[in-house]
Amino acid sequence: MIPTNIVVHQHSKVLELSYDGGAIYKLPFELLRVLSPSAEVQGHGPGQETLQTGKRDVVISSLEPVGHYALKPTFSDGHDSGLYSWDFLYFVCENQEQLWKEHLDKLALAGLDRDAPMTTKGHSCGSH
Template sequence: MDAKPVSIDFNREKQILTIVWSDESTFEYSSEFLRVYSPSAEVRGHGQGQETLQVGKKDVSIKDLKPAGRYALKIVFDDGHDSGIYDWKYLYRIGEKQDFYWQDYLRRLEEAGAKREATFINITQL
């Protein structure tokens, strides 16, 4: 069964996208989760094992949501990333398995010695 969105709501203040699906499932997606699991080639690569771990995205925000035909959303983030097209099937899959994907992301960050928080350099001390 291919569920379709019945309702899409974005809470700009909390940076949470909520989608209610035709099978009565409801998934909430944080902007950080959507950014680190972008379906773009920049994030996913062009094949298995070519993924790029996204770091420092804890405070990323969604600037804009645009429909991409009748099958997807294009999400524009405030870090400039805007190349992922989130089709309904992909959004449903990552919503359904969000706990697994999130724990996997945290594990990969830890293994890489990386953080969710952005790293800034104080240029006044250079």
């Protein structure tokens, strides 16, 4: 489903997506950042995800359309490799409470705080 309107709210740190029928969703920048569909965050397969922390204050510096199928946000922490398809964005809209809970549960299991700085693991995509 393609949004009919997209607004970046820097002050409240939410991406507002409006859809046909009047549905309006506000996705926190932090949630979008920690769920980034990029290989940097998701890894190259199950169990290779990199748990994201320290993203509470991240903002979207710029937002570019990618063809007619996705958005590419650039976040204030420099992350810009995630392509957010319309389907993925709508899925996050519809499931944001559950997705947020799952993220917080993963942090708790790992013994990490949401605001902890990211640690670098020295992993790069080409080092296998």
